[in-house]
Amino acid sequence: MSKFWSPAIQSLVPYTPGEQPKVLDLIKLNTNENPYPPSPAVNEALCSFAIERLRLYPDPDSSQLKQALAQYHQLSEDQVFLGNGSDEVLALAFMAFFRQSKPLLMPAVTYSFYQVYCDLFQIQFRCEPLADDFSIDLSRYSEQNGGIIFANPNAPTGIPVPLTEIEALLQRNRDSLVLVDEAYVDFGGESAIGLIDRYPNLLVTHTFSKSRSLAGLRIGAAFGHPELIAGLERVKNSFNSYPLDMLAVTAAVASVQDDAYFRDICQRIISTRESTVCALKQLGFDVLPSASNFVFVRHPSITGSDLMQFLRERKLLVRHFNRPGLDAFLRITIGTDAEMQTLIDTLHSHPQLAGNH
Amino acid sequence: MSKFWSPAIQSLVPYTPGEQPKVLDLIKLNTNENPYPPSPAVNEALCSFAIERLRLYPDPDSSQLKQALAQYHQLSEDQVFLGNGSDEVLALAFMAFFRQSKPLLMPAVTYSFYQVYCDLFQIQFRCEPLADDFSIDLSRYSEQNGGIIFANPNAPTGIPVPLTEIEALLQRNRDSLVLVDEAYVDFGGESAIGLIDRYPNLLVTHTFSKSRSLAGLRIGAAFGHPELIAGLERVKNSFNSYPLDMLAVTAAVASVQDDAYFRDICQRIISTRESTVCALKQLGFDVLPSASNFVFVRHPSITGSDLMQFLRERKLLVRHFNRPGLDAFLRITIGTDAEMQTLIDTLHSHPQLAGNH
Numbered sequence: 014m015s016k017f018w019s020p021a022i023q024s025l026v027p028y029t030p031g032e033q034p035k036v037l038d039l040i041k042l043n044t045n046e047n048p049y050p051p052s053p054a055v056n057e058a059l060c061s062f063a064i065e066r067l068r069l070y071p072d073p074d075s076s077q078l079k080q081a082l083a084q085y086h087q088l089s090e091d092q093v094f095l096g097n098g099s100d101e102v103l104a105l106a107f108m109a110f111f112r113q114s115k116p117l118l119m120p121a122v123t124y125s126f127y128q129v130y131c132d133l134f135q136i137q138f139r140c141e142p143l144a145d146d147f148s149i150d151l152s153r154y155s156e157q158n159g160g161i162i163f164a165n166p167n168a169p170t171g172i173p174v175p176l177t178e179i180e181a182l183l184q185r186n187r188d189s190l191v192l193v194d195e196a197y198v199d200f201g202g203e204s205a206i207g208l209i210d211r212y213p214n215l216l217v218t219h220t221f222s223k224s225r226s227l228a229g230l231r232i233g234a235a236f237g238h239p240e241l242i243a244g245l246e247r248v249k250n251s252f253n254s255y256p257l258d259m260l261a262v263t264a265a266v267a268s269v270q271d272d273a274y275f276r277d278i279c280q281r282i283i284s285t286r287e288s289t290v291c292a293l294k295q296l297g298f299d300v301l302p303s304a305s306n307f308v309f310v311r312h313p314s315i316t317g318s319d320l321m322q323f324l325r326e327r328k329l330l331v332r333h334f335n336r337p338g339l340d341a342f343l344r345i346t347i348g349t350d351a352e353m354q355t356l357i358d359t360l361h362s363h364p365q366l367a368g369n370h
Numbered sequence: 371m372s373k374f375w376s377p378a379i380q381s382l383v384p385y386t387p388g389e390q391p392k393v394l395d396l397i398k399l400n401t402n403e404n405p406y407p408p409s410p411a412v413n414e415a416l417c418s419f420a421i422e423r424l425r426l427y428p429d430p431d432s433s434q435l436k437q438a439l440a441q442y443h444q445l446s447e448d449q450v451f452l453g454n455g456s457d458e459v460l461a462l463a464f465m466a467f468f469r470q471s472k473p474l475l476m477p478a479v480t481y482s483f484y485q486v487y488c489d490l491f492q493i494q495f496r497c498e499p500l501a502d503d504f505s506i507d508l509s510r511y512s513e514q515n516g517g518i519i520f521a522n523p524n525a526p527t528g529i530p531v532p533l534t535e536i537e538a539l540l541q542r543n544r545d546s547l548v549l550v551d552e553a554y555v556d557f558g559g560e561s562a563i564g565l566i567d568r569y570p571n572l573l574v575t576h577t578f579s580k581s582r583s584l585a586g587l588r589i590g591a592a593f594g595h596p597e598l599i600a601g602l603e604r605v606k607n608s609f610n611s612y613p614l615d616m617l618a619v620t621a622a623v624a625s626v627q628d629d630a631y632f633r634d635i636c637q638r639i640i641s642t643r644e645s646t647v648c649a650l651k652q653l654g655f656d657v658l659p660s661a662s663n664f665v666f667v668r669h670p671s672i673t674g675s676d677l678m679q680f681l682r683e684r685k686l687l688v689r690h691f692n693r694p695g696l697d698a699f700l701r702i703t704i705g706t707d708a709e710m711q712t713l714i715d716t717l718h719s720h721p722q723l724a725g726n727h
Contacts, residue, residue, distance in 0.1 A: 015597035017547045017571060019469035027607030030430055041426070050422035059421060059617075065407035067586035067621070069398070070579070072390055097454050097588075101610045108490075112376035133465075133608040190374045214374060222427070229424035229616040231454075240372035250384030251490040253458045259586040260416075260617045264424070 021135065028129045031332050040355060042346040043330040045197075045307050047226040049281070049349075051264065052274040055227070058267035059260060067259060073250075075257045081269040082234055086206050091239040094246065097256040099196055099220035099233030102245075104130055105252065106216060106235065109244040110190045111136050113159025120149050122339065124168045124194060147301055147309075148172045151182045161186065164194040166202045169334060169344040171303030176203040183212040190241070192216045197305035199224035199279050200286070206236050213238040223306055224279050225268045230261040282306050286347045292357045296366050311341040315365055327359045378492065385486045388689050397712060399703040400687040402554075402664050404583040406638070406706075408621065409631040412584070415624035416617060424616060430607075432614045438626040439591055443563050448596040451603065454613040456553055456577035456590030459602075461487055462609065463573060463592065466601040467547045468493050470516025477506050479696065481525045481551060504658055504666075505529045508539045518543060521551040523559045526691065526701040528660030533560040540569040547598070549573045554662035556581035556636050557643070563593050570595040580663055581636050582625045587618040639663050643704045649714045653723050668698040672722055684716050 014023060031044035079093045086093075096102035107130040111117045119127050121140040131138045136159075144150040147170045154161055161182070166173040183191055193205045195217055205217050216237040222228035235245060249256065268275070290300050290308060298310045311317060317340050321333040332344040347353065360366050371380060388401035436450045443450075453459035464487040468474045476484050478497040488495045493516075501507040504527045511518055518539070523530040540548055550562045552574055562574050573594040579585035592602060606613065625632070647657050647665060655667045668674060674697050678690040689701040704710065717723050 015595075015601055016545070017467055017598060018601045019465065019467055021469055022466055022601060022604055025604050025608050027604055028611060030427070030611040033427055033429055035429075044427055046427060047425045049425065051424050055424070056421045060417070064413045064416060067408050067412070068404045068406065068583040070387070070390055070401055070403060070585040071588075072392075073387055097613060098610060100612070104609045108376065109379055110374055110376055112378055129608045133605070188373070226425040228427040228612075231428075231612055231615045238372075241374060244372055244375045244379060247379055247382050247384055248490070251379075251382050251486045252461045253455060254385060254387040255457070255585075255588055256454060258588045258615065258618055261615055 025132055026129065028126045032330065034330065038328060040329045040348065040352050042348055042352065042356065043332045045223055045305075045346045046228050047223060047278065047282070047306070048347070048352060049226055049278040051226040052268050052271040054267040054271040054274070055264045058263050062260060062263050071255050071257060071259045071262065073254045075262050078257070078262045078265050078269075081266045085269050086236060088206070088209065088236060089239075091242055092209060092236055094235040094237075094242045094249075095257055096233045096235070096249065098222065098231040099194070099218050100126060101256060102218050102233040102235050103127070103194065104133075105245055105248045106192060106218070107131070107134050107136060109248045110192070110216070110241070111160045111162075113189070115157050115159035115189070118154050118156070118158045118161045120163050120167065122147070122167070122170065124164050124196075127162055143170075149174050151178045154182060155185070158186070158189050160190045160192065162192040162194065164196060165205070166197045166200075166303070166305040168197065168305075169307070169332070169339070169342070170301050170309050171197070171305040171307055172301055173202040173304035176205060176208075179205050180208060183208065183215055187214055190214050190216060192218065194218050196220045196223055200306045201283055201304035209236055209238065213240065216241050221265055221268065225265075225275065226278070227264060227268060230264055232257065232261050232265045282347050285350050285353055288350070289347060289353045289357070292353075296357070296360055307344050307346045309342050309344050311343070312366075315363070317341050317343050320363075323363055324356070324359060329356055329359055382489055383486065385483045389687065391687065395685060397686045397705065397709050399705055399709065399713065400689040402580055402662075402703045403585050404580060404635065404639070404663070405704070405709060406583055406635040408583040409625050409628040411624040411628040411631070412621045415620050419617060419620050428612050428614060428616045428619065430611045432619050435614070435619045435622050435626075438623045442626050443593060445563070445566065445593060446596075448599055449566060449593055451592040451599045451606075452614055453590045453592070453606065455579065455588040456551070456575050457483060458613060459575050459590040459592050460484075460551065461490075462602055462605045463549060463575070464488070464491050464493060466605045467549070467573070467598070468517045468519075470546070472514050472516035472546070475511050475513070475515045475518045477520050477524065479504070479524070479527065481521050481553075484519055500527075506531050508535045511539060512542070515543075515546050517547045517549065519549040519551065521553060522562070523554045523557075523660065523662040525554065525662070526664070526689070526696070526699070527658050527666050528554070528662040528664055529658055530559040530661035533562060533565075536562050537565060540565065540572055544571055547571050547573060549575065551575050553577045553580055557663045558640055558661035566594055570597065573598050578622055578625065582622075582632065583635070584621060584625060587621055589614065589618050589622045639704050642707050642710055645707070646704060646710045646714070649710075653714070653717055664701050664703045666699050666701050668700070672720070674698050674700050677720075680720055681713070681716060686713055686716055
């Protein structure tokens with residue numbers, strides 16, 4: 014607290030990101046990073062970048078990357094917005110669209126940053142409970158609202174929402190914006206980008222931090238009707254003219270252009286996920302059906318915090334959310350086959366799990 | 371306009387950055403970039419960076435760069451804040467400190483982004499006129515306020531404020547925050563960083579875009595009392611956990627560590643500025659006394675827009691502000707000696723200036 018702080022920030026509770034440990038000998042399955050490096054094309058593009066150009070400001074519109082993404086998703090450039098990671102894109106979207114007189118609707122369990130943005134921008138919101146199977150039940154989102162947001166697949170459950178249900182929601186909800194956060198969509202979800210031309214009330218966000226292995230460079234995007242993109246540009250240009258740096262744009266363009274590599278590593282992660290799910294079920298875990306690069310699991314007889322601690326002592330980092338309703342679970346990022354084998358072997362060595370093999 | 375936009379953004383007027391032309395054969399003296407490349411140490415650090423690490427999130431606190439800057443300025447790490455360019459640092463500071471019941475005070479002529487932030491965050495502000503010689507007269511900033519902000523040296527005038535006057539302002543104004551934006555301080559201004567330990571109401575912002583030749587990478591910083599830095603961290607962590615990417619941090623640390631190069635290029639720019647000022651005065655220009663990497667000049671008989679157009683047709687880009695009171699002036703960035711010679715030669719070829727040599 015300080016007398017110099019704006020009154021509105023005195024009660025803010027910031028988002029807590031997963032731990033980024035400074036020691037290097039841990040197997041990091043806690044922040045949904047990609048176990049594979051970025052495309053070799055990224056390496057080449059960065060190595061051939063002329064460093065002396067860094068003395069100049071970047072293109073404030075990052076047009077090169079807008080073009081690459083527009084082409085990739087068969088959109089026009091004015092349907093693409095870019096930001097410094099999808100967290101910034103989301104923050105700007107909350108400012109641009111959700112400061113309304115009616116409440117924003119979101120699932121009771123979803124990416125926890127959404128509530129932080131509401132606090133920061135003083136946006137009222139209402140949470141809809143998940144269904145009993147932990148899925149998002151969009152038929153419940155029927156009340157008057159100033160917008161709807163959810164992640165698809167959802168976080169931290171990993172469960173996808175069928176596109177047909179999203180389209181039905183868009184039809185029922187033509188007067189407010191529906192934001193679908195597709196951070197994890199490349200690992201088996203169905204993207205709503207194909208609906209953009211038909212629904213001017215749809216905004217879809219993506220990130221380069223998961224499927225494109227570029228968490229270290231901070232690149233996010235939004236796709237939607239040109240009027241929505243214009244609203245985002247207006248807020249962005251009132252906040253920070255140049256959010257994407259030259260090297261981030263260079264790397265991102267190279268990544269988008271190497272589609273074969275992208276598809277290959279996504280497929281590898283999906284296949285590692287499926288074998289991990291089998292192994293975890295054999296150990297007696299309850300595993301929610303994931304279409305993402307992580308699994309959300311609980312064991313009927315061992316608490317989530319005990320398991321996290323047990324793994325951490327054996328140099329395996331996973332994420333535990335200390336929140337009612339979620340605290341029985343662990344969120345485990347899908348690493349390489351070898352990393353997941355180490356995880357499974359380590360779990361087998363747990364005194365209460367040792368019998369299950 | 372769109373029915374999906376938040377009402378508050380319908381009337382926003384975004385900041386207009388200087389043009390970043392896509393053609394390459396122009397002499398760019400319009401956005402205060404450094405004519406010299408970043409330190410060779412930046413090149414080395416980027417070339418030896420292991421690209422595969424980009425799959426991981428960066429350190430959300432950018433501790434390595436905080437340490438380097440704390441050491442450089444003889445501060446502790448908790449007196450240093452970092453952001454995605456000083457524009458983002460300023461935006462977060464407006465949110466953290468200036469949303470008060472009393473108005474923010476600022477000069478009528480200063481960095482025009484300040485008023486845009488006020489619009490975005492619905493902050494009331496009052497503008498104090500400049501003195502007749504275009505300097506900031508801090509003795510006028512005497513009314514009750516929710517904060518004071520100005521650039522030192524000021525933009526776009528380039529005129530510095532003496533440190534003694536800033537200290538007197540801090541003493542008169544102990545109950546609200548004074549933000550000194552030192553984007554251009556390394557070209558001859560006096561930094562207020564040395565006052566931080568004595569004045570908990572002082573926040574100083576810096577950028578790597580001008581004196582450190584890293585505009586392309588987006589790195590800004592703020593320095594102040596740990597309670598002020600904590601307020602900034604709280605807002606930052608409610609907005610975007612990871613604003614600085616790994617390559618930007620790597621480059622910035624290398625830049626801070628090569629002080630000899632930094633001092634050398636700043637000194638070169640200062641000396642080019644001095645010779646440019648002489649040459650412009652010989653051509654009959656009125657040149658405001660600059661302590662920055664640009665000069666703000668007007669000619670008694672040629673309009674600012676005519677001169678800008680004349681130069682542009684000859685592939686020299688300078689900045690003209692189409693605002694009452696400023697529209698007679700041009701803001702000319704200091705380039706290399708050769709670039710400035712081209713500028714002077716080109717001006718000599720102007721029909722109304724041809725006699726002045």
